[in-house]
Amino acid sequence: MxxxxxxxxxxxxxxxxxxxxxxxxxxxxxxxxxxxxxxxxxxxxxxxxxxxxxxxxxxxxxxxxxxxxxVNQEDYRITTSTTGIADFKHKGLLLEISFLDGTTYEYFGVNKNVVSKMVNCDNPYRFAKRNIFNSYLYRKSKKDLELA
The missing domain is CATH 1.10.287 (Helix Hairpins)
Structure with missing residues (x-):
């Protein structure tokens, strides 16, 4: 932020x-x-x-x-609703989630408590789908854009 x-x-x-x-x-x-x-x-x-x-x-x-x-809403919706999470990194208030289709999104303002709940739940993808994907400001990561 x-x-x-x-x-x-x-x-x-x-x-x-x-x-x-x-x-x-x-x-x-x-x-x-x-x-x-x-x-x-x-x-x-x-x-x-x-x-x-x-x-x-x-x-x-x-x-x-x-x-x-x-403009990118449809691609984002498809990625977050059909593709699982491959990996994620959290630093400060920035959560970077890499999806199985190769795209990476950065979410801003995600605090440590939310990430802790995501890590400790049974299904991190379902948790993220309900609590992160549509709740936080996001952008497609530069790293992913360079690979494409």
Missing amino acids: KRINEYRKLFNADANTDLKQLKTTYRNLVKEWHPDKFQDEAEKAIAEEKSLKIIDGYHFLVSIAPETRE
Whole structure:
């Protein structure tokens, strides 16, 4: 959640910001922080770091945007309703679930208690289907997108 808030603050966006506005803000930030605009090496290095953060933030916010989730809703529904869980990892408030069909989704804001209940139940897939898949903000993992 910290990452989401950080990127939203960088782009002056909220949960309902549309992709068109996000893209406009992204282009303006990239123009402002492009490393070629700076002559001093120290400033150029700072601008490079900032521009990489802007690029990463843009791609991240696009992946969790309502429009993106709406377009991919059918694939997500099929994956979560017909494919079992191959593996999962939890770190902080991020739960990464890999499915048997090779797709991986990241769920944001999943606390330790929920993961503990999932681990200790008879059927983790059924628990996740009832308590995680439709309750938390999610996105398709970058790792999976690169493999496809």
